[in-house]
Amino acid sequence: MLVQTDQSRFESKDNVSIIKIMNSIILRLLENSDPNRSIIALFALASKYRKSQEDDRVLGLVLKCILKLANALRTLVSAVKPDKILLELHLFLLDYEDDQIHVQPNIPIKAVKIILQQLVNLFGQRILQFYAQSVQAHPSEDKYLKK
Amino acid sequence: MEEGLFEKCLELLRRGSIAGKLDALLFIQDVISSENQGNKEFLETNAGTLLSVLQTVLSNLLSKPSSKVPIKFLLYFLDLVHKLVTIKSFLKVC
Numbered sequence: 001m002l003v004q005t006d007q008s009r010f011e012s013k014d015n016v017s018i019i020k021i022m023n024s025i026i027l028r029l030l031e032n033s034d035p036n037r038s039i040i041a042l043f044a045l046a047s048k049y050r051k052s053q054e055d056d057r058v059l060g061l062v063l064k065c066i067l068k069l070a071n072a073l074r075t076l077v078s079a080v081k082p083d084k085i086l087l088e089l090h091l092f093l094l095d096y097e098d099d100q101i102h103v104q105p106n107i108p109i110k111a112v113k114i115i116l117q118q119l120v121n122l123f124g125q126r127i128l129q130f131y132a133q134s135v136q137a138h139p140s141e142d143k144y145l146k147k
Numbered sequence: 148m149e150e151g152l153f154e155k156c157l158e159l160l161r162r163g164s165i166a167g168k169l170d171a172l173l174f175i176q177d178v179i180s181s182e183n184q185g186n187k188e189f190l191e192t193n194a195g196t197l198l199s200v201l202q203t204v205l206s207n208l209l210s211k212p213s214s215k216v217p218i219k220f221l222l223y224f225l226d227l228v229h230k231l232v233t234i235k236s237f238l239k240v241c
Contacts, residue, residue, distance in 0.1 A: 014218045021225045028232040034239070 030069050035076045036084045039115065042066050043092045046108050051095075059108070066111045073118045082119050082127060083134035086145065089115065090135045093144050116145065153193060160200050165217055168204065172227050179230055187236070194237050201228055 030038060042065050049059040073080055089112050096109075120127050135142050152174070159171040175197070178186050190197070205228070208221055231237055 014222070017222060018225065021222070021229055025225065025229050025232055028229065029238070032232060032235045032238040 026065065027068070030065060030072065035069060035073060035079055036081045038069055039066070039085050040088045042069065043088050046111070047092055047095055050108055063107050063111050067114060070111070070114045070118050073115075073122060077122050080119075080122065082123055082130040085115065085119065086127075086131055087134040087138065090138060090140075090142055090145055093142075094140055153189070157196065157200050160204050165220055169220060169223070172224060176227055176230070179227075179234070190234075191236055197231075201231075 042062055045062045046059060046066065049062060092108075092112065123130065131146065135145055156171040156174050159167040163171065178190055181187075201224075204224065208216055208224070
């Protein structure tokens with residue numbers, strides 16, 4: 001949506017107002033929605049736009065939202081469900097081939113690392129229990145997360 | 148808030164003219180601003196449906212060529228969506 005409005009489609013004054021209000025809507029959504037659902041939705045979008053390569057700006061915006069949410073996880077800790085998020089990260093990484101994971105710069109992978117780091121900071125050793133409940137229980141083997 | 152009125156409001160947003168959609172937005176605006184507890188609960192109960200319809204309206208607006216987008220309506224619409232997403236209890240139930 002932000003990209004659609006960010007194309008000088010309207011008169012500049014209106015364009016500025018529209019972009020401003022859209023940004024604010026997205027920020028309020030990230031702040032007030034269920035963080036687990038937001039992360040799942042954002043990684044689904046990241047996965048879609050990573051493959052399409054149509055418009056890097058969309059992927060860039062999605063990743064900015066992921067980073068914003070990662071920074072806010074500390075304040076949302078009571079609502080965070082690490083098992084769900086870990087499983088989503090696992091599914092996201094399953095889409096990668098081995099050689100793609102190490103391509104630099106790799107912003108989606110950096111986003112995964114930042115979310116993981118935040119989860120470990122928030123849940124400490126318990127993160128391994130959540131990992132066992134979700135990722136280890138998934139039929140596809142994890143090659144990256146536990147590392 | 149009556150269920151019938153809300154349904155009519157959603158129908159206007161889905162298929163109404165710009166004037167009809169504007170009436171529906173004004174109606175929702177009144178409900179948001181209202182202090183009535185019943186209205187707030189109704190809004191929360193129907194949050195998912197309302198958001199889904201608002202998403203359709205926005206997609207339709209932004210898929211039009213820029214010359215055909217009613218800018219003032221778009222701004223009013225976005226302002227209303229902004230008010231809705233600042234209500235924590237509204238988003239928590241979606």
